[in-house]
Amino acid sequence: MSVDISLYTLPNNQPIVALECDTAFKALTQKEKLYAHYLSQAAWNGGLIVLVQTSPESPLIFALLHKIYLAESVDELRAAATRANISEDEFTAFLVYSCGVFSNAGNYKAMGDTKIIPLLPKNAFETIMKASKAYKDNPTEIKNLWDNISNALYSLDGKLKSLGLGDKGITTYFSANCTKEDADRVNAFMEYKGLESYNARCFKTTVHNPENNSNIDVYEIRLASLETSDDPKITSSEETYKDAKFKITRGDYSKLMVPVVENLQKAKEYASNQTEKDMLDKYIDHFRTGSLDDHRNGSRLWIKDKGPAIETYIGFIETYRDPAGQRGEFEGFVAMVNREMSEKFATLVNRAEEFIPLLPWNKDFEKDVFLRPDFTSLDVLTFAGSGIPSGINIPNYDEIRQSEGFKNVSLGNVIPAHMKDIHSIAFLSESDQALMNSYRIPSFEVQVGLHELLGHGTGKLFKQIDSDSYNFDRDKVKNPLTKGSINKFFLKGETYDSKFGTMGSSYEECRAEAVGLYLSLNREVLSIFAHREQQADNIIYVNWLSLLWSGFAKALEMYQPATKTWLQAHAQARYVLLRVCLEAGEDFVKIVEIEKEKDKDLIMQVDRDKIFTVGKRAIGDFLLKLQVYKSMGDIELAKAMYDRYSEVSDNGEYPWLRWRDIVLSRKEPRKIFVQSNTFVDDSNNVILKNYESSFTGLIQSWVERFPSADTSQTLIELWNKDKHYFTTNN
Structure with missing residues (x-):
């Protein structure tokens, strides 16, 4: 082929x-600029x-x-x-x-x-x-x-x-001789030890045991750290677990950790308060020793540092690229707060408890207490990693997000940069293209706000605390889908990542995107962003149109027919939501194939008059299932449902694989960002x-x-x- x-x-x-970050950077004090510089380094x-x-x-x-x-x-x-x-x-x-x-x-x-x-x-x-x-x-x-x-x-x-x-495919999170079965074994061992794998990689060797003339697999779980020696509080000697041997070592990327630690130590000198200094101390200890607990504790301090002029987060964060869904890719960002947009997000936070009850699940499936996060719009100075998102909800540690809190950030200068110089938009009518060009950025700001705060920030996980105690009332709480008792939950030691694995990232992004669509229909939400009357109607329409269009015109690029796999979590999530809306019927969403002289084209249509009826009902019903399965940790039902909507084939009502070829023929290259640098001159002034x-x-x-x-x-x-x-x- x-x-x-x-x-x-x-x-x-x-x-x-x-x-572009000039305006925001120039508004900083000299101390703040030095703090930003060393964090960036x-x-x-x-x-x-x-x-x-x-x-x-x-x-x-x-x-x-x-x-x-x-x-x-x-x-x-x-x-x-x-x-x-x-x-x-x-x-x-x-x-x-x-x-x-x-x-x-x-x-x-x-x-x-x-x-x-x-x-x-x-x-x-x-x-x-x-x-x-x-x-x-x-x-x-x-x-x-x-x-x-x-x-x-x-x-x-x-x-x-x-x-x-x-x-x-190819990965370096595992050695080349590892299979999915090896990954499952390692994940099971880490769960048995009560450990998470964010800052780890795995290397397998097979050794011969002459005593019984058999081979045994040895898995080295190597933690990222500057220090390379053994430490009994962090590393472990070889131990046997389920017919294999495991050992935990450290020192991965050791030489690259040296400038990370050195620059965090310099940044600490210019921190604006004791919380930031203590936070950086924990990050320094994490990168020095490999202790994930130190990064957790640094994250706890980070969420307490409310409304800083310079926002930053650094570490092994997102698990999208680990084929087992548990090891984090390194990323670090440094950004300046955009005060005007942040005020709108702060209002959304302050009124969040008005909007959470509007979601399609009852209070049993919601966190016992809404953890009021910091929510800011940021102009990025530095984003180091494989790519730059438009919004972030962190930290990703289950126990912190569920019971202590989190932060939301919208990367305000990323959104317009992504959409700069876009005029012609494939697969849409001219009138829809005109609306997208006019309202895409403000509608995306609303979607990002709802996605991060009320998407990732809501929903309870039902957990076993001890052998006979739980964080929910097993006698009273009912499953709204079956009306029966809650018969599944997260066992002690299980986390969302360990339970949902490779599907987890996309499933959670889908849930957050669905929350954004669902709550964007609320005019009180839109008024927070100063959208009213006809403008609000257009924002709602463009938000739904844009996301469903992305689930078609962009998402199909990210599907690999040869392996039947999705290569990007958000793309799969948006395709799933498109499939849900198509399945709703009543001509709410249509994709029409058009004959042209030399080839074929496609037009996607969304009936804006049916968003509040057919659309809201379809997304609401689906969102309820997403949340119930997540709360219960019901990976079996969640996977069966999610896989069905994720399927890309020509079997059925829509010829997705053939349409994918048309989509690929019209694809536009994704923008690459040039980021600024900072330098310190002889007078200790920071130059951008x-x-x-x-x-x-x-x-x-x-x-x-x-x-x-x-x-x-x-x-x-x-x-x-x-x-x-x-x-x-x-």
């Missing part, structure tokens, strides 16, 4: 957009960990490109490439690929997890490399890097097309440097972010240390 290369390359017209240096987490070859690809651009400017490299008979298109493709690797923190897309390969021939890539000053100065070193990555750089063989486990929205500007930002060759050397050392885990079956 031939491979559609366009799915795995970035086009030469790849859009590059600057993430910690985040950026920690963000290099994502290269190691993405694919075996990503650290070396970054190292090669870093060395090339460190040795000379893009213009000088272009001149050398031209002399070597490289065309302008080939050189542009080289720059685009470089931008893709830098911005995605590796050679797999942050949105979709599909591989990125260069859009120029392999021999042209090699020619540019050999024409570079880096190669001329150190030919042996550069050639060695090339020899180690040249095949992987271009290969789309089998599972290499996307991230995953076993035959589903912006870069032009171009391939050259983005590359320059990364070279100036990491001006030392030591960065590349550290990544090469990490690759050498673990390469045997990803190239052999141990």
Whole structure:
């Protein structure tokens, strides 16, 4: 079967957009700017960990490109490439690929997890490399890097097309010899030990026992930390559990942790209060020792730091890319509060208890006490990781979110940057396109607010506390779907992540998106955002239209037919909601296939007059099921329902696979963001440097972010240390 290369390359017209933060940064005091600077340095240096987490070859690809651009400017490299008979298109493709690797923190897309390969021939890539000053100065070193990555750089063989486990894709969260069964074994062991895996990876070896002439699997669960020695409070010696051996070690990414800790210590000097200082102390201890409890306790302090001028969070956070759904990708962000929009979100928080009872479940399924969070709109200065979201609800630790609190942030300068220069919108009528262009940003602000606060922030998990005690009344609470007793719940030691596994992220995003749709119908909610009368009607319509359109026109890009897997949690969630609305019938949502002269087109239509009737009923009923199954930890019923709506096939009323081909033929490249850098001058003043929205500007930002060759050397050392885990079956 031939491979559609366009799915795995970035086009030469790849859009590059600057993430504007000038106004917010200039409003900071000198002390706040220094605090932001050192936090940013910690985040950026920690963000290099994502290269190691993405694919075996990503650290070396970054190292090669870093060395090339460190040795000379893009213009000088272009001149050398031209002399070597490289065309302008080939050189542009080289720059685009470089931008893709830098911005995605590796050679797999942050949105979709599909591989990125260069859009120029392999021999042209090699020619540019050999024409570079880096190669001329150190030919042996550069050639060695090339020899180690040249095949992987271009290969789309089998599972290499996307991230995953076993035959589903590539991962470095587990060694190459691990399967889903191995992941299940490790997850069971961690649950048995009462531990979570956010800052862990797993490496399997198989050893022979001569006493009984049998093999036994040994799993090393390695924690991320600066310190590498054993510590009985954190690590553990080898122990047997269910016919396998397990040991917990630490020291993963150790050298990359050094600048993280150093910069957090410097940031502490400029913290605005004792809570922030104590919080940073806990983060420092976490990155130094590998103790996840320290990060939990730092997160507890973080949620108590209300309304700071500089908001930040750092660590191993989101589990989207772990194929077992439990190990966190490193991310760190630093942002300035947007006071005007934050006031609207604060009002939403203050009135949240008015809106929570409007959700389709009763108070038994809601948290005993609404944990009033901080909810701010932020202008991002720094976001280090594989991608930049539009909103965040953290921390992700179950016990903190359920009983202590959380924070919501909307990344206000990300939303307009994503939607900049969009005029023509595929698969919509001209009138719907006009409405989307007018109201998409303000409607998305409403959706993000509801999604983060009243989506992720609501709903109770039924838990066993001890052998005969629970956090709910087993005699009185009834299942609203069956009218019977609650017969399932989270056993002691079980968490949402451990129970829902790989499905958990998408399922929870779907629940939060559904809450946003459902509550966006409330005019009191819209009035908080200053939307009234006809404008409010348009915001409601565009919010529903936009999300359902995304579930069609964007989500299908993220489905992998060969493995029948979804490559992005939010995409799957929105597709599921689209399927729910289509199933509601009554011509509420329609997708119409149109014959054209040379090909076919599709138009999606939403009947705005039926949103308050058919739409609200369909989403409300589905949302109730999502919540009941989540509260009870009923993974069996949740999975059966979610898998049914997630199916992409041509069997049935809608030819989804054929429509996916049409969607792919019209797809637009996702924007890449250029982020600013900060520097401290000789007078201890912080300078903000912006870069032009171009391939050259983005590359320059990364070279100036990491001006030392030591960065590349550290990544090469990490690759050498673990390469045997990803190239052999141990």
